Amino acid sequence: MQTIFSWSQVSRRGVMALALGAGVAFAAPYAQAAPKTAATIGMTVEPGGLDPTIGAQVMIGQVTWQNIFEGLTTIDKAGKVQPQLAESWDVSPDGKTYTFKLRQGVKFHNGVAFDSSVAKFTLDRARGADSVNPQKRYFTSIDTIETPDASTLVLKLKQPTGSLLYWFGWPAAVMVEPSTAADNKTNPVGTGPFVFGSWAKGTKVDLKKNADYWNKQVSVKLETASFRFINDPQAQSAALTAGDVDAFPEFGAPELVSSFEGNAKLATVIGNTELKVVAGMNNSRKPFSDKKVRQALMMAVDRAMVVEGAxxxxxxxIGSHYTPNDRGYKDLTGVYPYDTEKAKALLAEAGYPNGFTFTIKAPQMAYAQRTSQILQALFAEIGVTMNIETTEFPAKWVADVLKAADYDMTIVAHAEPMDIDIYARDPYYFNYKNPEFNSVLAKVEASTDATEQDKLYGEAQTILANDVPALFLFVMPKLGIWDKKLKGLWENEPIPSNVLTEVFWEE
Incomplete structure (x- = not known):
């Protein structure tokens, strides 16, 4: 028998009773949905670890810097140095003594207090004989470290170091709690606004809001955040469209950017970065040990074609290892412009009238593969044969190229800001040695005059543009695609990062 049920005959109380009996939840009339407090951020490459003080991969900092870990200083979204765990500092007139006043009341995620002893441990670890810090050389000017009291740190330097405060803001200089240092690679513990939650290898890293965050002037809106690792560009696009990720701050498929134009849900934000795409050469290996060969290869490159195709x-x-965002920038693309005939002539002068054959070790990322294929075609026009060997990044590339320098040519986007000094490092994978260049960079650090430093940076750029230890190709833009209601992500990237401190959902 079928029962006919009339809603008009049932009282409000009866309706609620029926609903509860059926297990149905009714929202109060006109109740607003709770604001979103979770965000999923997409990344192309998964980091090999989560401790930026022991690994060179920029992806480490893109997950942990300013989210989990913090430093004595920090770099803001405009690229300027700001106080962080050091609230202030004094520098002696000779530039050789730095006295830091440290913040009080700061605790690591495990409850241990941050103080001068922790800062001393961190810096000693970074500059020690056994240090594997990727920026170890930035700490070598420190002679002694004194801790007069818990909130005072005094550094005595061997020589003036004009970039010290800037370097202290980098991921490699974040403060590390001694008892957790050995495990930070897989279980990072910092002082930041987010606490490490979990890491599903190959998939994602989850963070949780730090309820006891020391900086009460910052209102952290996100309760949770996830970094999802999606390598395939088509899959990145699909994840954005489906809402599986809320943002790809560095979208990996420039050819698909136009497909988001006019999208009602997603915003396209193109900013600037420090990502310098260069084809590094092993300057200690023939024929790349001959400057004329390197210059010839540079003249064989049509940069406009590379940018368009890759x-x-x-x-x-770019014509040197420098971006237009950087202080003292010089446009040096005209030093060795695209000129096939002059390139052939230089090769002949160097003793290679019929060209030569070599191999490029190219990471699997799209920009590296595409650029390699374009270079292969351009070099063929001057009689040079380049074979392409795809090299897994980061693990194999770091082992074979960065550490062992076992390669002819490679290609990678150098992401660290103002890192022109890498050509002065010994050892470093370029195997480039130029005392004149090293001298110019030493003068930069010895000076505290910004105008003089900018002039010297110009000289350093010019030396590289003429010597061509690497083929200087182009600077990548920051291609951001994210939900229009997600606010607070950095549009530009003065330092590789995904800072979540001020990220929130617009209601």
Whole structure:
């Protein structure tokens, strides 16, 4: 028998009773949905670890810097140095003594207090004989470290170091709690606004809001955040469209950017970065030990074609290891412009009238593979044969190229800001040695005059543009695709990062 049920005959109380009996939850009339407090951020490459003080991969900092870990200083979204765990500092007139006043009341995620002894441990670890810090050389000017009291740190330097405060803001200089240092690679413990939750290898890293965050001037809106690792560009696009990820701050497929134009849900934000795409050469290995060969290869490169083919025209050609964002920038793309005939002539002068054959070790990332294929075609025009060997990044590339320098040519986007000094490092994978260049960089550090430093940076750029220890190609833009209601992500990238401190959902 079928029962006919009339809603008009049932009282409000009866309706609620029926609903509860059926296990149905009714929202109060006109109740607003709770604001979203979770965000999923997409990344192309998964880091090999989560401790930026022991690993060179920029992806480590993109997950942990300013989220989990913090430093004595920090770099803001405009690229400027700001106080962080050091609230202030004094520098002696001779530039050789730095006295830091440390913040009080700061605790690591495990409850241990941050103080001068922790800062001393961190810096000693970074500069020690057994240090594997990726920026170890930035700490070598420190002679002695004194801790007069818990909130005072005094550094005595061997020589003035004009970039010290800037370097202290980098991921490699974040403060590390001694008892957790050995495990930070897989279980990072810092002082930041987010606490490490879990890491599903190959998939994602989850963070949780730090309820006891020391900086009460910052209102952290996100309760949870996830970094999801999606390598395939098509899969990145699909994840954004489906809402499986809320943002790809560094979208990996420039050819697909136009497909988001006019999207009602997703915003396209193109900013600047420090990502310098260069084809590094092993300067200690023939024929790349001959400057004329390197210059010839540079003249064989049509940078405009590279930018168009590798990154859909979204990039800025460069003539040295420097970006237009950096202080003292000089446009040196005209030093060795594209000129096939002059390139052939230089090769002949160097003793290679019929060219030569070599191998490029190219990471699997799209920009590296595409650029390699374009270079292969351009070099063929001057009689040079380049074979392409795809090299897994980061693990194999770091082992074979960065550490062992076992390669002819490679290609990678150097992401660290103002890192022109890498050509002065010994050892470093370019195997480039130029005392004049090293001298110019030493003068930069010895000076506290910004105008003089900018002039010297110009000289350093010019030396590299003429010597061509690497083929200087282009600067990548920051291609951000994210939900229009997600606010607070950095549009530009003065330092590789995904800072979540001020990220929130617009209601």
């Amino acid at each position: 990154w859909s025209g979204l990039g800025t050609p």
